[in-house]
Amino acid sequence: MKMHNFSSGPSILPPEVLQKASEAVLNFNNSGLSLIEISHRDPSFVEIMNSARNLALELLNLENKGYSALLLQGGASLEFVRAASNLLKVDGKAGYINTGNWANNAQNEAAYFGEVVEVASSKDKNYNYIPKNIVVPNDLDYLHITTNNTIYGTQFKDFPETVVPLVCDMSSDIFSRNLDFSKFGLIYACAQKNAGTSGVNLIVVKNELLNKTTRSIPNIMNYKKHIERESMYNTPSVFSVYVSYLSMKWLKDLGGIPAAERRNLAKANLMYSEIDRNSLFYGTAAVEDRSTMNATFFLKDEKLTTAFDELCLIKGIYGLKGHRTAGGYRASIYNALPMTSVQKLVEVMQYFEEINF
Numbered sequence: 001m002k003m004h005n006f007s008s009g010p011s012i013l014p015p016e017v018l019q020k021a022s023e024a025v026l027n028f029n030n031s032g033l034s035l036i037e038i039s040h041r042d043p044s045f046v047e048i049m050n051s052a053r054n055l056a057l058e059l060l061n062l063e064n065k066g067y068s069a070l071l072l073q074g075g076a077s078l079e080f081v082r083a084a085s086n087l088l089k090v091d092g093k094a095g096y097i098n099t100g101n102w103a104n105n106a107q108n109e110a111a112y113f114g115e116v117v118e119v120a121s122s123k124d125k126n127y128n129y130i131p132k133n134i135v136v137p138n139d140l141d142y143l144h145i146t147t148n149n150t151i152y153g154t155q156f157k158d159f160p161e162t163v164v165p166l167v168c169d170m171s172s173d174i175f176s177r178n179l180d181f182s183k184f185g186l187i188y189a190c191a192q193k194n195a196g197t198s199g200v201n202l203i204v205v206k207n208e209l210l211n212k213t214t215r216s217i218p219n220i221m222n223y224k225k226h227i228e229r230e231s232m233y234n235t236p237s238v239f240s241v242y243v244s245y246l247s248m249k250w251l252k253d254l255g256g257i258p259a260a261e262r263r264n265l266a267k268a269n270l271m272y273s274e275i276d277r278n279s280l281f282y283g284t285a286a287v288e289d290r291s292t293m294n295a296t297f298f299l300k301d302e303k304l305t306t307a308f309d310e311l312c313l314i315k316g317i318y319g320l321k322g323h324r325t326a327g328g329y330r331a332s333i334y335n336a337l338p339m340t341s342v343q344k345l346v347e348v349m350q351y352f353e354e355i356n357f
């Protein structure tokens, strides 16, 4: 039996992607070779890399708009550093909105490169809301936002009005909803939620923002260098790039971001209506800021934890445990998670209520 996988990342992948990825490990394109034992300079892999980069721009509707896409290693945590080292000028200033642990980490890493201003924060209420009416200073090199707070389950629905470039960590909601992506100067995301598996980051950057700092940037950290080398400055994580390529192709075949958004809204609505209805559970994220990707909830009576965990296990539900810093439960309902898995979880929550009433 296939488990219902609510893991927050690495997370569920579409069955078609798993099938094709495993075939490629055994016999890539009927070449008699494995994908992971050929050179990354082999034309067949170069084509995968180029197609993946093009697909990312196509899905985000950023083709021919002055953006480049890269697939690089190091996790989103490396992008915290790479973004700041490329965009924060020597003697410059960057603004950060602190809406969760990851946003906070991004902010702390940027401070190694220059002055960082915390423009707004929701730390006062344990990151359970998104700050509103944010006034962004005009003298920033950029404003950094984490669009979706994977840990506490909040998500920006609107973005602050600003004249400075918007830099976004979209690790946990990229490709999940329709946005005007040309609003953003730099988008980055680790792949292991909505864009493939761990081992690769997707970076989409507006070319005109690069080369504005006088800082010397080591090649491996330099977006410009990676663009010149078409994301092949050094050996890419070939398997992860291939899984990203397959995941993006799956999304395109599904109908692209608009289709994913419709599915995601339906799943999130069902999930949150059960959290609100069920007398045993409650949510803590501000209702208007609730994430469509990570629904967090808690048991009113913590003594029921073991019983609920055991029931989930028996019913084939995996990965529901909340982040270690947040506790409770978190249903990650990324693009690849089918509606039937949310229906199953809701059914289990209802049954649990019945037997504990």
Ligand SMILES: Cc1ncc(COP(=O)(O)O)c(C=O)c1O
Binding pocket: 009, 074, 075, 076, 077, 078, 102, 146, 148, 149, 150, 151, 169, 170, 171, 172, 190
């Ligand atoms: C929003 C966000 N940013 C950054 C990260 C860190 O990603 P990585 O572990 O790939 O460095 C995560 C991980 O879950 C995340 O959810």
